Amino acid sequence: MHILIIDDHDFVCAGLKATLMERFDDAQISIANNGSNALDILRKGSINLVISDLFMPGSSGGFSFIDLICKNHPKVPLIVLSASENPSHIRKCVAIGAMGFVTKSAPKRSLFSAIDKALSGEIYMPESLIQPMPGLTRIMSEVDQGSEAISGLLTERQLDILARISKGLSNKLIARELDLSENTIKVHVSAILRALGLNNRTQAGLMGQKLASTLASESADNDD
Known part of the structure; x- marks a missing residue:
């Protein structure tokens, strides 16, 4: 399996890669620190799963970027991994095609659960979606x-x-x-x-x- 991590923070990418290797020790993991690099990697056609941050500096991230990936690569499941816990952000990402949304404060079992669901064609929704709206x-x-x-x-x-x-x-x-x-x-x-x-x-x-x-x-x- 070939997984693409998209995040502008190197330490997040390193930590996420290490976490993924715990579960998928034979996986190939590529890292993109901005949207342009991510799209270049996706064009090569070997990616099986994308895990992307939502908000990144400049034009590299945001809902439009998630939408672009989902529309141009509909067969590649995408999971958003974000610091945001806003239910509106979660709903919008899923509405535009993301197969799951995991907050960066969630335990790694939540990420693994989201990956399992995404790879099987199901959508993962975090518990925070049914909790009160953020202050x-x-x-x-x-x-x-x-x-x-x-x-x-x-x-x-x-x-x-x-x-x-x-x-x-x-x-x-x-x-x-x-x-x-x-x-x-x-x-x-x-x-x-x-x-x-x-x-x-x-x-x-x-x-x-x-x-x-x-x-x-x-x-x-x-x-x-």
Whole structure:
């Protein structure tokens, strides 16, 4: 069996490789530290399983990257191994084609179980999916990994509305600016809260401010 590990941290790759060798001592394991290298390895056609981080710096990771692999290599099962424990992230990864999602805090038996299921064509879902949604502090910390931790869960329209919520605008003012009905804005706000696992509009405003700050930082880094 040929396994591809995709993660931008060398120590994570080394630890994961050692863990996999405990269970699959005859496996061939390749490592890619970014999306470009991963795609090059996948094009060679010898990979039987992909284990990938979700959020990596730059354009190497995120939901779009997971989606790209799943669409271009549908016969190769992919498991996401991420520090995120946000149920929304888990659901989205599975929805776009991942065969499983394992958090980096989970015991290795969870990873082995996910691998067994993925190789047999089944989907592995962690127990955290049925536990309460993560608190605001945890979600805020996830945004530090990159803006897609939040933006990848929302539509462009919802991002527009979130930005205006963060500025303190009421539903009526947002509706006026976007030329939409106030009821439509209410529906979008409810969808934003559900997608991000937030409890109220105040939390959404704080999240919008955090997202704006992260986007500004990413833009500055790209300009350098």
